Amino acid sequence: MKEIAQIRLENARHLAEQAGGTTPFAHKVDREPTQMSRVMGANPSKNIGSRLARHIESCFGKQAGWLDYDHSRDHDANVATTAQPIRYHRYPVISEVQAGKFSECVVPYPPGSEDHYETTDYQAKGPAFWLEVTGDSMTAPAGVRPSVPEGTLVLVDTGIEPAPGKLVVAQLDDSNEATFKRLITDGGQKYLQALNPAYPLIRINGNCRIVGVAVEAKTKL
Template sequence: MDMKEIAQIRLENARELAKQAGGTTQFAARVDREPTQMSRIMGANPTKGIGSKMARHIESCFGKPSGWLDYDHSNGISEDAGAYHSNTAPVAQPIRYFRYPVVSAIQAGQFAESVVPYPSGMEDRHETTDYKAKGQAFWLEVKGDSMTAPAGVKPSIPEGSLVLVDTGIEAAPGKLVVAQLDESNEATFKKLIEESGQKYLKALNPAYPLIHCNGNCRIIGVAVKMQMSL
């Protein structure tokens, strides 16, 4: 195969890994790169190809053998299996899964100061995901309808959903965050916004008022994934 064919195969394989990871943003987190950089090489009209160094890095992050990204896996078995950088053709590697505790709104506040994987007393319930957190992470069960958006508006996060919160991601305006107000011992889940230089916590349900968030609250973490049971 020439380099043009390899570049196209790398792109298709990387896009498939991104689907498995839950999207380009989650893919970027897995390979420790900015989403905008991944969009440039994996978007609908990529402006940059996936070089050999990046290809090997992606393979390592997803538990794939070196050279895996360079071959067509659409038929389940690569016709060039012998060309992998190993003595034998590799078997398919499973996606890695990670376990994080499910916590209450009160327990969520303890994560910001904990120096262990999760504070004592949070061992009872865990949920798994393929997302590898950058910091300590936990699942928070959504209570109430403040994050239920009007019909047809996305995202909408109804009561009972679990959101995965990563304490290692910077909370920028526009992110969905878990925060704790000074006057409350419970965490709240809202969208962080900025207007006229002031930061606020905004519910996705327009029936709820804005909450001022400048010096009177601390951001615990950023929501990166949602799941719910039927």
């Protein structure tokens, strides 16, 4: 069985081939080519650590953990036939979500009102958008996962059925206020739960609706 360091190295080299070489790869991940050569060159002197791996995934629109999975069979199949291009999808960043308390979030959004777009290889089942997390209510204690700290971009898919345990964006029925929390049930009662235990549960009693489910997160270093 391959070690995680070898798997990350092979996947990083594969991404570098797609990017056109180590130098274009380094520019894409905002690193110096010499630094990348030390971790993925012919004779690497360092391994690709977890933090760098997550950064590379984010820059290439990959889901967290993609670099840790052995894709050699996929790579071999592409070489044996015809290399298939990765299809990316663009979704708008429409506004911020206040993770610590309810705040304004315009949904649905009028065309042309988007600030900018972010890309991903995730194909949404319904209209989707990115929202930036602010505040610390979704920052879990150290060592606890998942944790969604301030500054993280979360991709919200409105076409997914919200289920208990999912991270969701909920919107008040009578306003444009929304919050980003985990949906849970207890004794038949639904609640919105922060990942930070310092924040209280928010009881759902007909005062809000679920806008969508968070399916991906990006954190810029």
